[in-house]
Amino acid sequence: MACKAQYIGTEEERIALSLRLDKELDDFIAKKKKSAYKDGLKPEEWDKEIESHPFFMKEVPEGEELPPLLQGLQEIKYSPDSNTADDLAVAYKDDGNFNFKHKNYRKAVIAYSEGLKQPFNNSHLKAQLYNNRAAANIHLENFRSAYSDCKLALKETPNYTKAKKTLAQACKALGLYNECISTCDDLLLIRSDQAIHELRKQAVDDKKKLDRNKRKEQAMQRKKNIELTKLKEMINSRGIKFLSDPFWEKPETELPNKVYVEKDHLVWPVVFLYPEYKTSDVIQHFHEDNRFEEHLSQVFADFPEWDEEKKYTLESVVIHYEDPNGKIHSVEKTSTLRSVLSEPDFRVDGCSPAFLLHAKGSAAFDSFLKNYE
Template identity: 40%
Template sequence: MAEGERAALCAKLDRDLDQFIAGLEKKTYADGWDQNNWQEEMAKHPFFMTEQPNEGEKLPPLMEGLQQLKYDSSVNSPEELASNYKEDGNFNFKCKNYRKAILSYTEGLKQKCNNMELNAQLYNNRSACHFLLKNYRSCYIDCKEAIKANVGYRKAQVRLAQCCMELGLYEECINNCDILLKSNRKDEQIISLRIKAEKLLREKERDERKELFNKKKNELDKKKLLEAMQSRGVQFLESSKCRFQQQLEEVFMETPSWDKEGKYKPKDIRIYYEGADNKVHRVNRSSKLGTVLSESRYININVVVYLHSEFFSYIAALLKF
């Protein structure tokens, strides 16, 4: 075939193909990703998802199948399962779903794999979630377990020191800081934490000494007060040994003339005393007068009995000394 004939044949075949394609029935692909929603649809695909489906939302079939395979103990070793749960926990942690992350790390620890480094990471990661949720006691426990599983685990050691600070365990915080500074004496974060812990420890010890001093002073004041009262011939009658409840029952054995409606019953009556701070303090009905007198530094004693927001002073019978 000559060159000109070959070119003419190719041109004819091209025209025939174009006519055939143009004559095909035009159909729309309904399930495709159009230009308006392709990003949203891609985000739902298991290979491209960056967020977990909401609780109760049905998983895509492919993802559901992958998850079942991922957590199947018949095809995964305890270490593989623990690692898979750790990955889930890390994903939730990045999404700031700390409670879900805790559940994932906990499931990983339940596998009881023999990889102590992996177990330490699970404990440490869970402690991070607890710290951010301000569950400091749980964080403290997990940090301890992480260090037990991997001695010298610096991340866990740092968080343990921070947790001790939040729990007011200043001495332990300082000890942990000292351990960390042995390997890095220029760690400014740990140096700053240690300085703060030392300052708060001194303040705590000062407050404890002050509280102990005030306690001893109060005891001495009470002793002096009782001695002064005895030196003036003040005597405590049996009412100081008798409980207020018993006195109330005796006083209100019969309805007082002023209680026209019979509202005042021993079980409904509350007792208060006015202390040296000019404030009113409630008294337990099962207490004794002697106990109240020994516990309070008072200027004067008034007993107020009330019910249904009605107040009146009732002195005598209840307090005699």
């Protein structure tokens, strides 16, 4: 609960304040002695009452001003006129240590930071404040801040063992395994420490795992690049064209379904569009040598739920695609996918060839044809 305060008076006034603090504390305790407890003295009740006195108050009630007594105590402790810069830095360090001990790590960080703001020149004290703040930040999982503070501590005091220990912990948490290992080696040259031995072992194990995963990723990427090169060569050799940029030049997230190679053949995700009902089917694995009728016979093995008039059958369905100039082209059901994709006017949009399907003789199909006359 540290705060900066203004000058509170002369030496005589400060002595008088000290005497008044003693008297008020005695009066407070004497008053409590006269209070009767019907059910006996309970520890939690005593704690609650004693904490109501400003001398023992842990926090100022929200919305209230700092009690004069507590303000006086803080002014004695934190007055820049009554303390040297070193004294103030030590006072803030002590506050930080108290909060650290009680696991109030955020308050500890604030206290150490206030200490570092003081204009003192004691390098070892600065190193202690930096290291202690780093240790608190490690508990808060602010590992990058902890790492930076350790570096600053060692800049002030290069052989500061505690700062090296904290640095090793921060490096381990950040995945800086080489630096963690080298820092542990430096510490173990000074003296054997089981905790440092264990930390070093963990860093070595984690580094091996990281290196192994990197090798796997690199191998997978090499394999992926080889497969993509082969895929591009096969697509280009078939004369297949795209409506815009080829799919391999687009972000992965834009293309959930992709063409792939299977035993020197291309397998495509193909979309069947039904404009009359504004719905579609996706054939995830359409082998380029498959005929359209092979997949349509499965799609229309039963009437689709949306086909209320039961018009769409293998026999009645007709297939078209639209070229970049807005003209439609008919597709025979006996055609293979490869033969259609290789036609000069066909364009693949993204990574999925798309086709328009209608029921022959339907009003929707007649309207479709009129639109393209």
